[in-house]
Amino acid sequence: MNKKTIGIIGLGLIGGSLAWALKTSTEHLVCGCDINSETLQQALKAGAIDVAVSNAANCAEMADVLILCLPVCAIPNTIQQIIPVLKPGTIISDVGSTKSYLSELVPNMLPVGVSYVGGHPMAGAERDGFMAADPNLFVGRPYVLVQSGQQDRLALQIMKELAVELGAVPVVIDADRHDAAVSKISHLPHIVAAAMVMLAAEDKERELNFSLAAAGFNDVTRIAAANPQMWVDVCLSNRANIINNLIELQHNLQNFLDKLQNKDQEALLRYFSNARMIRNSLSPAQNTGGELLADKAML
Amino acid sequence: MNKKTIGIIGLGLIGGSLAWALKTSTEHLVCGCDINSETLQQALKAGAIDVAVSNAANCAEMADVLILCLPVCAIPNTIQQIIPVLKPGTIISDVGSTKSYLSELVPNMLPVGVSYVGGHPMAGAERDGFMAADPNLFVGRPYVLVQSGQQDRLALQIMKELAVELGAVPVVIDADRHDAAVSKISHLPHIVAAAMVMLAAEDKERELNFSLAAAGFNDVTRIAAANPQMWVDVCLSNRANIINNLIELQHNLQNFLDKLQNKDQEALLRYFSNARMIRNSLSPAQNTGGELLADKAML
Numbered sequence: 001m002n003k004k005t006i007g008i009i010g011l012g013l014i015g016g017s018l019a020w021a022l023k024t025s026t027e028h029l030v031c032g033c034d035i036n037s038e039t040l041q042q043a044l045k046a047g048a049i050d051v052a053v054s055n056a057a058n059c060a061e062m063a064d065v066l067i068l069c070l071p072v073c074a075i076p077n078t079i080q081q082i083i084p085v086l087k088p089g090t091i092i093s094d095v096g097s098t099k100s101y102l103s104e105l106v107p108n109m110l111p112v113g114v115s116y117v118g119g120h121p122m123a124g125a126e127r128d129g130f131m132a133a134d135p136n137l138f139v140g141r142p143y144v145l146v147q148s149g150q151q152d153r154l155a156l157q158i159m160k161e162l163a164v165e166l167g168a169v170p171v172v173i174d175a176d177r178h179d180a181a182v183s184k185i186s187h188l189p190h191i192v193a194a195a196m197v198m199l200a201a202e203d204k205e206r207e208l209n210f211s212l213a214a215a216g217f218n219d220v221t222r223i224a225a226a227n228p229q230m231w232v233d234v235c236l237s238n239r240a241n242i243i244n245n246l247i248e249l250q251h252n253l254q255n256f257l258d259k260l261q262n263k264d265q266e267a268l269l270r271y272f273s274n275a276r277m278i279r280n281s282l283s284p285a286q287n288t289g290g291e292l293l294a295d296k297a298m299l
Numbered sequence: 300m301n302k303k304t305i306g307i308i309g310l311g312l313i314g315g316s317l318a319w320a321l322k323t324s325t326e327h328l329v330c331g332c333d334i335n336s337e338t339l340q341q342a343l344k345a346g347a348i349d350v351a352v353s354n355a356a357n358c359a360e361m362a363d364v365l366i367l368c369l370p371v372c373a374i375p376n377t378i379q380q381i382i383p384v385l386k387p388g389t390i391i392s393d394v395g396s397t398k399s400y401l402s403e404l405v406p407n408m409l410p411v412g413v414s415y416v417g418g419h420p421m422a423g424a425e426r427d428g429f430m431a432a433d434p435n436l437f438v439g440r441p442y443v444l445v446q447s448g449q450q451d452r453l454a455l456q457i458m459k460e461l462a463v464e465l466g467a468v469p470v471v472i473d474a475d476r477h478d479a480a481v482s483k484i485s486h487l488p489h490i491v492a493a494a495m496v497m498l499a500a501e502d503k504e505r506e507l508n509f510s511l512a513a514a515g516f517n518d519v520t521r522i523a524a525a526n527p528q529m530w531v532d533v534c535l536s537n538r539a540n541i542i543n544n545l546i547e548l549q550h551n552l553q554n555f556l557d558k559l560q561n562k563d564q565e566a567l568l569r570y571f572s573n574a575r576m577i578r579n580s581l582s583p584a585q586n587t588g589g590e591l592l593a594d595k596a597m598l
Contacts, residue, residue, distance in 0.1 A: 122511050122512075122513045123513055123514070124513060124514070124515065141513065142510060142511055144511065171510070171511070173507070177504065177507060178511075180504060181504055181507050181508045181511050182511065184495075184498055184499045184502065184508050185499050185508050185509070185511060185512040185513075185516045186512075186513065186515055186516060188495060188498070189495055189515060189516055189519040189520070190515065191552075191555060192491055192495065192519075192552070193519060193574075194570060194571060194573075194574030194575075195548060195551045195552055195555065195574075196483075196487060196488055196491065196548070197574045197577050197578050198551065198573060198574055198577065199483055199487070199544065199547060199548060199551065200483045200484050201577045203483065205476065205479060205480055208472070208476060208480050209480045209483055209484050210484070210581055211441060211470070212421050212441055212443065212470070212477075212480050212481065212484060213421075213484040213485075213581070214421045214422055214423060214440065214484075214485065215422070215423070216423065216485055216488060216489065216521075216522040217484045217485060217488055218581075219518040219519070219521055219522065220488040220491075220492060220518070220519050220522065221488070221578055222515075222518050222578070223515040223518065223519065224574040224575060224577075224578040225574075225575050225578040225579050226571075226575065227575075228568055228571035228572040228575055229568065229571075231567075231571045232564055232567045232568050232571060235559055235567055236559075236562060236564065236567075239559060239562070242559060243556060243559060243560065245498065246552060246555070246556050246559075247556070248498060249494060249495070249498060249552070250549060250552060250553070250556075252494045252497065252498065253490075253491070253494055253545060253548070253549060254549070256490060256494065256545070257542060257545050257546070257549075260534055260535075260538060260541060260542060260545075261542065263535060263538070265531055265535065268530075268531045268534055268535075269527055269528065269531050271493060272493060272525075272527035272528075272530045272531060273527040274493075274497060275492075275493030275494075275496045275497055275523040275524075276493075276523060276524050276525065276526075276527055278496050278497065278500045278523075279496050279520055279521070279523040279524040280524050282509055282512070282517075
């Protein structure tokens with residue numbers, strides 16, 4: 001790809017890692033924008049950005065590709081602010097954890113000639129902020145790019161190439177499929193991890209519970225430490241899927257409870273054996289699955 | 300402690316690690332027993348045991364301290380088999396994940412002069428078998444030892460010293476407190492992890508779900524790969540606590556569902572903020588918590 005100016009609005013964990021990865025692996029000019037001046041200084045000092053601006057419109061008017069790395073529900077407002085400065089040919093993308101909400105809203109907000117390609121790199125951590133950023137965060141990971149009917153093909157192609165330049169594996173799918181999948185493999189686990197942390201904490205034996213917690217509990221609940229506002233946005237913007245999955249999980253846990261009430265050893269053994277068989281089938285092939293799907297889904 | 304003969308019945312992940320740790324860190328003679336002759340050969344070859352026997356009674360008659368490293372529900376039968384050869388002064392222990400069931404059953408089975416001290420080293424992995432054993436598995440980890448009214452104080456003291464020799468932190472508590480705590484921090488997370496794996500798998504989009512799964516999902520569901528029969532025993536022998544915790548979890552998830560149905564942003568933010576605050580307060584202090592509790596609980 002020829003050299004472009006890439007604007008990154010929001011230099012948190014994902015935005016900061018994205019900027020840094022672009023600076024490390026590509027020749028593009030990276031313009032970083034954050035409302036926190038300390039974050040901008042950290043990003044400049046780390047060599048994660050070429051240009052630092054504190055105003056989204058200043059970033060937007062420079063950018064050929066503008067990637068909004070903000071909580072999902074903050075994205076429409078920010079786009080509203082930058083509309084006056086957007087020039088034809090600009091590509092708008094984002095890294096929000098849910099895609100249907102933005103895919104319905106954003107294209108209708110944009111001036112003629114400005115394209116929207118929703119994105120979601122499938123990488124993250126329980127920490128947040130630029131101090132947690134990592135230029136290698138996306139290497140080998142799926143990078144979801146949302147396809148839609150009216151979309152500019154060239155814009156999608158450029159975003160795919162950008163993902164490849166970051167070392168990620170582009171996975172082109174529609175917004176609904178993405179949102180249903182992440183509800184099961186990310187949003188539900190997060191909500192449940194939070195519930196289990198609170199269950200162990202809201203107990204007269206809190207101190208004992210946590211002192212005995214071993215690697216299993218730490219792993220299961222690690223994601224509960226992630227950014228709360230981001231997760232509120234995720235839940236509200238993927239509400240229907242999450243509600244369905246929570247109901248389904250409640251149902252499955254009730255089935256398990258019934259088996260345990262009845263001391264049904266065979267059914268309990270099937271339950272754990274089935275889960276083990278599935279879980280063991282996941283790694284390490286899982287990390288390469290994205291590539292196959294991306295090939296199938298290529299336009 | 301003066302040199303003893305320690306019998307380990309069952310050289311799986313925990314038994315194999317225990318034998319190996321004893322061989323590595325102490326002068327005790329380690330007699331390993333397993334029904335699988337290949338496992339015995341692996342353990343001998345690794346230097347994890349001094350003596351290999353395939354019969355539990357042969358192991359028991361040699362041992363000053365006999366540690367049964369078997370699924371919880373297999374322990375009473377094995378004790379029944381070895382009763383004829385047990386000599387006064389022998390200490391029987393185990394590493395079962397639940398303690399009340401055995402604490403009620405085992406002491407009444409034993410001949411006069413033979414002591415029972417239930418144990419549970421709080422370490423493990425999703426793998427099993429001797430090939431997954433690790434002599435450093437217990438270093439710095441809590442090692443629960445169960446105290447009870449009629450118990451021989453010297454036997455408990457010897458088990459405490461043994462735990463210290465392994466590099467573990469002895470935590471002396473009663474069986475009921477142990478079982479309530481592990482239900483919340485180990486058993487419930489395991490059951491729920493299995494449910495979430497199956498939810499993502501039993502779906503027409505299974506391939507997409509797993510190809511997009513990132514570190515969060517992998518961490519949350521890793522324990523679902525553990526030994527199924529062991530987990531059936533855990534559930535049956537800690538049934539009342541697990542049932543209570545599952546009901547409590549269902550209730551908490553229903554509360555979350557209601558908040559989401561009502562789009563109650565403030566309540567959702569409180570939910571995630573509370574979980575994050577608790578989760579962030581856990582590490583790294585958590586690994587030293589056991590020591591404090593053990594001091595408090597010392598006889």
